[in-house]
Amino acid sequence: MTEPRRILVTGGSGFIGHAIVDGLAGEGHEVIAADIADPAQPRGDVDYARLDITQPEPLAQIAAGVDSIVHCASVVSTRQNDGDTVWHHNHGGTLNVLAACEKHGIERLVHISSASVVFSGDDIAGGDERLPYAAVTLAPYAASKIAAEKAVLEFAASQSRTRACALRPSMVFGPGDARLIPSILRQADSGRLKREIGSRDTLQDFTYIDNVADAVVAAEGRLDAGSPLNGEAYFVTNGEPMAFYAFVETLLRGLGYTPPTGRVPFWLAYAGAAVLEAIGAARGRNHGEDRVSRFAVKYLVTGKHYRIDKARRDLGWEPRVTLADGIERTVAHLTQQPGA
Numbered sequence: 001m002t003e004p005r006r007i008l009v010t011g012g013s014g015f016i017g018h019a020i021v022d023g024l025a026g027e028g029h030e031v032i033a034a035d036i037a038d039p040a041q042p043r044g045d046v047d048y049a050r051l052d053i054t055q056p057e058p059l060a061q062i063a064a065g066v067d068s069i070v071h072c073a074s075v076v077s078t079r080q081n082d083g084d085t086v087w088h089h090n091h092g093g094t095l096n097v098l099a100a101c102e103k104h105g106i107e108r109l110v111h112i113s114s115a116s117v118v119f120s121g122d123d124i125a126g127g128d129e130r131l132p133y134a135a136v137t138l139a140p141y142a143a144s145k146i147a148a149e150k151a152v153l154e155f156a157a158s159q160s161r162t163r164a165c166a167l168r169p170s171m172v173f174g175p176g177d178a179r180l181i182p183s184i185l186r187q188a189d190s191g192r193l194k195r196e197i198g199s200r201d202t203l204q205d206f207t208y209i210d211n212v213a214d215a216v217v218a219a220e221g222r223l224d225a226g227s228p229l230n231g232e233a234y235f236v237t238n239g240e241p242m243a244f245y246a247f248v249e250t251l252l253r254g255l256g257y258t259p260p261t262g263r264v265p266f267w268l269a270y271a272g273a274a275v276l277e278a279i280g281a282a283r284g285r286n287h288g289e290d291r292v293s294r295f296a297v298k299y300l301v302t303g304k305h306y307r308i309d310k311a312r313r314d315l316g317w318e319p320r321v322t323l324a325d326g327i328e329r330t331v332a333h334l335t336q337q338p339g340a
Contacts (some may be wrong), residue, residue, distance in 0.1 A: 003160065003339070004028050004029050004030060004119055005029050005030070005067035005068055005108075005220075006029070006030045006032070006065060006066045006068075006108025007024050007029050007030070007031050007032070007033045007037075007066060007067065007068040007069070007070060007143040007220065008030060008031075008062060008066045008068070008069045008070070009021050009032065009033050009069075009070045009072060010032065010034050010035070010051065010053055010059075010069065010070070010071050010072055010073035010093075010097065011035055011053075011071075011072035011074065011112075012031075012032075012034055012035050012036045012039070012046075012048070012072070012142055012229065013032075013035035013038060013039040013040070013074030014035065014037075014073070014113065014178075014273075014311065015072075015172070015174075015176050015178050015209070016072055016172055016209065016212060016213075017035065017072040017180070018033075018039065018040075018041070018068055018176065019035065019174075019176070019209045019210065019212065019213040020072060020212075020213050020217075021033045021043070021045070021046055021214045022213065022239060023213035023214065023216065023217045024070070024117070024127040024216075024217060024220070025043060025045055025046050026112060027221075029244055030047075030225045031045075031046045031047070031340055032046075032047045032048075032049055032062065032066065033046050033047070033048050033049070033051070034048075034049040034050075034051035034059075034073075035048075035049075035073065036050065036051065036052050036053075036073075037050060038050075040147055040176075040177065049062050050104055051073075053073045053089065053093030053096055053097065054088055054089055054092055054093055054096070055096075056099060056100075058113050059096050059097065059100050059102070059273065060096075060103055061103075062218075063097075063100040063103075063106065064104055066104070066106060067102070067106065067108065068106065068107065068108035068109070068220055068223070069097060069100070069101065069108070069109050069110075070109075070110045070112070070216055070220060071104055071109065071111045071112060071148070072112045073089070073093060073099045073111070073151075074089060074090045074093070074145070074148075075089040075090060075141075076179060077139075077140070077141055081226070082097055082109070082140060083140035083146045085142060085145045086140040086141050086144050087143075087147075087298060089144075090108065090144035090147075090148050090262075091144045091151070093148075094111070094152065095146035095151060095262070096109050096149055097104070097109070097111075098151060098152065098155045101155070101161075101162040102155075102159070102161075102162070105161045105162075106247075107161065107162060107223075108163055108164075108220055108223040109152065109156075109162055109163070109164035109165075109223075110165060110166075110167065110216055110219045110223070111148070111165070111166040111167070112154040112162070112167055112216070113145055113148070113149040113152075113166040113167060113168045113233065114141075114142070114145045114168055114169070114170075114291075115168045115169065115170035115205065115211045115235060115237070115304065115306060116118055116141070116142040116145060116170075116299075117133055117134065117135075117142060117145050117146045117149055117168065117281070118131040118132070118133060118134055119134055119137075119138075119142060119301065120134040120135055120136045120138075121136065121138055121298055122302065123202065123302055123303040123304070124293060124302075124303065124304045124305065124306070124330040125203075125303060125305060126305060126306070126307055127235075127304075127305075127306050127307065128235070128306065128307040128309070128310065129232070129233055129234065129310055130234065133146045133149075133150070133169050134146065134280060136299055138295045139293070139296065140293075144293075145331055149166045149168075149233060152163075152164050152233050153166060153233065154233075156230050156231040157231045162224045162266060163225075163227055163229070163230040164223070164230065164231065165219055165222075165223065165229040165230065165231070165232050165233065165234070166232075166233040166234070167212075167215055167216065167219060167233075167234050167236045167311075168233060168235045168236060168306075169207045169212045169215075169218055169236045169237065169238075170204070170205040170206065170207055170210075170235070170237045170305075171204060171205065171206045172206075172207045172209055172211030172327065172332075173205060173206060173207070173208065173209065173326065174208050174210065174326060174330055174332060175209070175333035175334075176209070176333075177328055177330070180252070181330060181334070184248055184251065184252075185216055185255075188252060188257045193248075193252075193260055196229065197269045197297060197301055198317035199265075199301070200243040200245055200246060201303075202243065202244075202301060202302060202303035202306055203241035203242060203303050203304075203305050204242060204243065204244045204247070204300075204303070205235075205237040205238065205239075205241055205303065205304060205305040205311060206237070206238055206239060206240075206242060206247060206323060207236060207238050207308055207319075207325075208238055208321045208323065208324075208325075208326030208329075210320070210321050210325075210326075211236070211238060211262060211321055212236060213238075214317060214319075214320060215311060215315060215317050216233070218315040218316055218317040219234070219315050222314070222315060222316070228314055229314055229315070232275065232311055232314065234308075234311040234314065234315065235306040235307065235308055235310070235311060235335075236308065236311050236317075237305070237306055237308055237319075238319050238321075238323045238326070239308045239319055240322065240323040241273070241303075241305035241325060244300050245259075245260060247319050247327070248260070250327050251330070251331065253325055253334060254327065254328070254331035255331055255334060255335065257326070269297045270294055270297045270298065272283075273293055273294045273296070273297050274294050276293075277293055281308070285294055291299070305336070
């Protein structure tokens, strides 16, 4: 039986954070879910706190007395004109978490990073953790996540009290997803999702939400003294590469939509995204995440899938929900929603 610990989860009300909170609480840990937003479905056995991770003092106060931190809070945006906000939260917020760990001597830290930290725009087939960080990043989000992950792993190597590791999921989806699936459905509802971009020959990694939560629980549990996880990064995916539009087609057919029937050349989609971003920047406002950015277009047409052998070995973890089952569960959840 695992000894119960007091664990702070930043971003604990978000899609991934909520699943992590459920997983840790289910293991009997005393969990504090801290977020700038209130939880949609609060648990009676979890403490909730309002927190902006860009504010170091409130973060340090909430972190007092905890044994572990799972740092999940971040801003996800692929638009260039969101750069200041993204960096302030993703890198600045992570530095505040590290300061709280140092101040209170917190023993364990699991940092939720991203597979995008190694993506420079070229195809990656079966890449592993030996891949270097991207020398060229296509969006402030990826650049900020690289800086944040580096800071965490360097912190783990620089002192002896806090043991830390980073997990790198790729395209997380499932019930409660507020980004990937809703964006696909908005495109389908608006009639804009009529054509595919690029080729189906390029494979992507997707990760079902429960598999991410399982990996976090496993990592937090193994960050004990002398742990091989300390200072390491791990790709965490379903391990079942699939073409992006094959994923989209399976999802849409399950929900009764007509999948895309045509194809748009990459250069045309990329140019269109550039125009939309330029218009948004000139008007001093964002054009909306449901309208594709240049980063999103490039990300979708480039093959990216990773080996998860290292996570299997060191975390003692295995994706327990297959990609097909994950899509089926997501479709079932969506069709049960009011007004579906």
